[in-house]
Amino acid sequence: MLKIDKLNVIVKDKKILNDFSIDIKDGEIHAIMGPNGTGKSTLSKVIMGNKNYKIESGKIVFNGDVINDLETDERARRGIFLSMQNPISIEGVQNSEFIKTAINARRNTPIGLYEFIKEITAKASELDLKEDMIHRAINVGASGGERKKNEVLQISLLKPSFIILDELDSGLDVDSLKKVCESLNKYLEENPKTSVLIITHYPRILEYIKPRYVHMMVNGKIVKTGNLTLALEIEKSGYSDTFNISENKVYE
Amino acid sequence: MNKLFIDNSINIEDIVIDQDLDLKIDFKDEKKNLTINVLPNVCLRVFDTSNNTKNSITYNISENTQVIINKFSIDCSDEITLNINKENAKITFNTSLINYSDNTYRQTVNHNCMNSESKIKNHALNILDNELKLVVNGIVKKNSKNTIFRQDNKIINLKDGNSFIFPNLIVDNHDIEASHSAYIGKFDEDVIFYLMTRGLTRKDANSLLIKAFLINNMSLEENEIAILDAVVKNV
Secondary structure: OEEEEEEEEEEOOEEEEEEEEEEEOOOOEEEEEOOOOOOHHHHHHHHHOOOOOEEEEEEEEEOOEEOOOOOHHHHHHOOEEEEOOOOOOOOOOEHHHHHHHHHHOOOOOOOOHHHHHHHHHHHHHHOOOOOHHHHOEOOOOOOHHHHHHHHHHHHHHHOOOEEEEEOOOOOOOHHHHHHHHHHHHHHHHHOOOOEEEEEEOOOHHHHHOOOOEEEEEEOOEEEEEEOHHHHHHHHHHHHHHHHOOOHHHHHO | OEEEEEEOOOOOOEEEEOOOEEEEEEOEOOOOEEEEEEOOOOEEEEEEOOEEEOOEEEEEEOOOEEEEEEEEEEEEOOEEEEEEOOOOEEEEEEEEEEEOOOEEEEEEEEEOOOOOEEEEEEEEEEOOOOEEEEEEEEEEOOOOOOOEEEEEEEEEEOOOOEEEEEEEEEEOOOOOEEEEEEEEEOOOHHHHHHHHOOOOOHHHHHHHHHHHHHOOOOOOOHHHHHHHHHHHHOO
16 A cells, blocks of 8 residues: 655755655554654655655655655545644635535546535534534634544545544544544444554554554654554653663654 | 615716615726715615726715625725714625735725724735735724724735735724734645645645635625635636
């Protein structure tokens, strides 16, 4: 599904990703954990084609094609979805109109209004998302939890094949996290070839969406790979002890 | 509510409104002086879609009135004056401008009495590299206790236009609420990135933002939205 090979990325003359490599196969769930500022969110934005990040060398291959030079929207239409850490609010743009436009960007013929309303209402109800969120301007006046639910609502309607969850658990209370993860697990059951990359600080989300691999990322590269046990070890001992390096080196 | 339609074919300089009214103004390529006198206890709703005009329109507003103006214009150098002359007048004035040439849009709100309220919202889209000036004056006189005056101005440059906003506020009474704001810039790249991550092309993302900026900032009826939608799609 997604293979990243020796990716080096710079932002404002600072190297953020350093020979970063990962191979995520169809249907696999991977998690990346790492200290603040180690490049986890940068990775998600680079996969999505954000122009603020410059790829110095290396390749991002999605379903066999190198996508380094593809525009963000084309990556999205090929099936990559980035659920953002802090989904932004957009004054004046109605959520339903935006989602409908995004659905139609993937279709040859526009979705019928009745079909769209039926589907969006059902999915919002599954997530316990208030119906007025659908008709409101995107995330305007929404709580952190509502914003994350809105991201998951979009996943269920846009049907991506590769999902990046960038700190999905931040801003969500325990009940909301459970609800959102149930919805995602249902989606993954219905679409078993979908791959997921979870970026997180805490193993709590990994109890609900169980990864096959957990990677520890330090200074822009993966330094250790394991399974859920690694995540629990990181939580117990911290990044320094888990990787057996000094704290200064981790945060440098 | 009664309806009145004014366009180039009607030669009129003064209008007196003595009952609730839906007023539609649609001048094209015109330079005209028009005075609209709103009498007491009247609710007036104006939908102004004039294009390529250099009109001078003055509203004289009496007591216990509610005036809602939605103005959507292309290449407009109009000068609009609102004289709020008597108490308990409540004005909402939303302007959306599309600019393709050099223009100056002037708006003056004179609060000449106490207990009145005006909320001004101006959104302008400067499409090319031309000059666009918004001069927005709020004048609150000494006898205007308990006045509420707010103005919010934004210009989005799609290219490298020379845009200016003059959000003037002249207040001569301490017992009022007033605010003014001005923003000139482009659409936020983070917002465009967010929309593109969902599969919208840059063009589609811009179209959604333009529609939101120009149409959704006004309080319009369905048929009015449909009219403006068709215009905005061609930007």
